[in-house]
Amino acid sequence: MIEVRNVSKSYRRDSLRVPVLNNITISVPDGEFLALMGPSGSGKTTLLNLIAGIDRPDDGSIEVNGTNVAALSESALAQWRANNVGFIFQFYNLLPVLTAFENVELPLLLTNLPKKKRREHVEAALTLVGLADRMGHYPKQLSGGQEQRVAIARALVTDPTVLVADEPTGDLDRVSAGEVMTLLDRLNKEFKKTIVMVTHDPRAAEKAHKVMHLDKGELT
Amino acid sequence: MKIPFSYTWRSLWARRLTTALTLTGLTLVAFVFAAVLMLSRGVENTMIETGSPDNAIILRKSATSELVSQIDRDHANIMKTFPEVALLPDGKPFASTETFVVINMRKKGSNDMGNISVRGVSPEAMELRPQVSLKEGRWFTFGTQEIVIGTSINEQFQNASIGDRIAFGGTFWTIVGVVDGQGSAFDSEVWGDANQIMAAFNRPVYSIVLIRLRSAEEFDALKLRIEQDPRTSYTEVKREQVFYREQSQALSGFIKGLGLVVTIIFSIGAMIGAMITMYAAVANRTREIGTLRALGFRRRSVLGAFLIESILLSLIGGTFGVALASFMSLVKISTTNFGTFSELAFGFALAPDIIVSTLIFAVVMGVVGGFLPAVRASRLNILAALRSA
Ligand SMILES: Nc1ncnc2c1ncn2[C@@H]1O[C@H](COP(=O)(O)OP(=O)(O)O)[C@@H](O)[C@H]1O
């Protein structure tokens, strides 16, 4: 359960305060697949980053499964992200010098799992995204769609509370985008993953249970 | 350290061109650092080889070298009869009264003048110095103007072969043999009959007395006796090895001092090079750093990963530098020893502690060069880092 209560956020540009989110309240039950839509600059990424614990609100609170995320110390927050959040980025953000296997293993290095268990988890995650035969490949040896599927495997390998995806199909062709959305849909339906996704793409938003629109920092 | 090591070394490999350029600088500095230590060690070794543990050398008090020491003939003869001095089978004291002068000879190639130590010795001198052996020709005959020369003089100076005649002290001397001092300072000396040399130079006094102790423990007793006897209290006895080590300190200290100053200046350049490389690495990998942080890696893991990358780079440079420097053990050098003002030939001596010092020095360069970039990497704001191209 994610509860965003009366959250406001503004950024300082030079001496100007630019308001980005204005008194936002939303609640995302477990197993929900939520899509955030809205024009560029409306604050979608900012809201997602707040939920994911890589940014802090100016006002209001964000609770994920009872934890007040904004109140955690920096290093506690890092540990919280490692345990609870799976990130899916628009440009995949795989580390280019690591293989698909090693990229997916990265978040597991922050757990106490022994090497053998980590291998099992990584293989299971890569099998789930249909890339069991590409484990030794480096990102530049994969297509964009395959890279994004590796990134999804990396996001789900720790079995996090919530998957956050910022325009996961924004850089993909239609076929690859379709594959990625089918995968996210399956993770939500079959594995009951809570997903919060920012997207511009109406076809992507179709897969979500619920679509929210942001405009100029307000829900509409 | 949670960020895997493979990330570190593959990142270095991924930018192999800049890595290679930075490595070149680090390697050269480590090479110079190791070579300086090896050279200074080479001088020390040469001088220590020159002494034997149960030999003692008697000089005038406050004489800083054999060259400036003077000991009266009568007093030298008294000291030879002291009970701590070992005896030869024929009952004579196992001691050599020696005189020490410096002459000039021309070097091969450069034609420069070089100072050469000439040692006039007693017949016991050869046996007192077992490390000196005949390499070619024969020993000189006492009572004649014959001399033998050390291998370094034979190799590096003109007119220095068996059969050549050289002029000094107003007369001609014939080279009849070449002696091998096994890397000691004797390789850079000329030996002849003490009486002949003193006569030629009109010298009424000896420079030193070299004695074999009956046992190495007798040293303190001899020292006390020489201090307390009013006839000999103007002299001082030292263990031969201690004496020669002291003789090398000025030169080895000078090499080390000057060499290390030069190395440190070079190392600033190499460290700035490493720092620029690491700053560039941080800039190029900003989004990777943001990703690692978002996944839950801590600031100090990022700091550690970049610091280790820099240290790895400099350790590889240090290893290459030491490997390169080890070839220097094949090189021999000859220069003026400040202790004696005469030529001394020595080599570069590699030792385990020099390897360790060089690698530690390399690590220090890596830490200093990598610290600020690593701090920058660890301080990056996650959001800004993720947004960067
Ligand atoms: N770190 C930041 N510093 C300053 N301004 C920012 C920062 N992040 C976002 N903004 C501004 O906040 C507004 C909303 O950004 P964002 O949440 O990325 O919008 P969206 O994802 O809906 O396009 C934009 O005007 C953007 O320029």
Ligand SMILES: [Mg+2]
């Ligand atoms: Mg956005």
